[in-house]
Amino acid sequence: MFLGDASTLLSVLNRRLPELGLVRYVCTETSWIESVLFWTDIRVGTSEIVLLQSNITVNYIKRKSDYVHEPISRTGLESIWRKMIELEILAMAFNPYEGMMAKISPTATPFPYRADNLWKIQSYVEDTRYGEKYFDGNFERSVEIKTRVGSGNFFRNEHSFPVKPYFNGQISKIASF
Numbered sequence: 001m002f003l004g005d006a007s008t009l010l011s012v013l014n015r016r017l018p019e020l021g022l023v024r025y026v027c028t029e030t031s032w033i034e035s036v037l038f039w040t041d042i043r044v045g046t047s048e049i050v051l052l053q054s055n056i057t058v059n060y061i062k063r064k065s066d067y068v069h070e071p072i073s074r075t076g077l078e079s080i081w082r083k084m085i086e087l088e089i090l091a092m093a094f095n096p097y098e099g100m101m102a103k104i105s106p107t108a109t110p111f112p113y114r115a116d117n118l119w120k121i122q123s124y125v126e127d128t129r130y131g132e133k134y135f136d137g138n139f140e141r142s143v144e145i146k147t148r149v150g151s152g153n154f155f156r157n158e159h160s161f162p163v164k165p166y167f168n169g170q171i172s173k174i175a176s177f
Helices: 005-016 031-037 046-053 076-087 126-134 137-151 151-156
Strands: 064-069 093-096 120-124
Touching: none
Parallel strands: none
Antiparallel strands: 064 120, 093 120
16 A cells, blocks of 8 residues: 555656556555555445445454564565465565655654664464464364454453454465464
8 A cells, every 4th residue: 555646656666666567557546544445355435324234344363563674685575475375375464664654753653663664564473373382283273263253352351362364254364474
């Protein structure tokens, strides 16, 4: 997601990464709130009435954040992609912090991660490593049950099992390195 209009995005990316060959027709401009719909697999433009009448599933998951201070090399990125393919991972979130974010003082907001952070990588990892050791082979089964039966009360107990995210009604794997 780019926080700006398509023409600015095209100008920046075609100047810095011309090998991508980005063209206007693959860009979708939306308001911030419409982007929320997009990222939750709801068609942009869905009417408020339909949204209010819908039974939208809420997914709760635990994620790990790593703050990147130096660019990842091409070899490093290729290694990440190979590992994602091997693990059948569908998504890994990269949140950039340069540009306008770098111009905001760390003391101006409760979110101080500005200077020296190029981006954040979000992944799902720690609960699995801990859970597999602690629950001796029952962790994945317990997560599956929690996802299907009790995903709505995840934050009522800090030691609760995590739940898996859904994409298009299917439980999916996400980044777990």
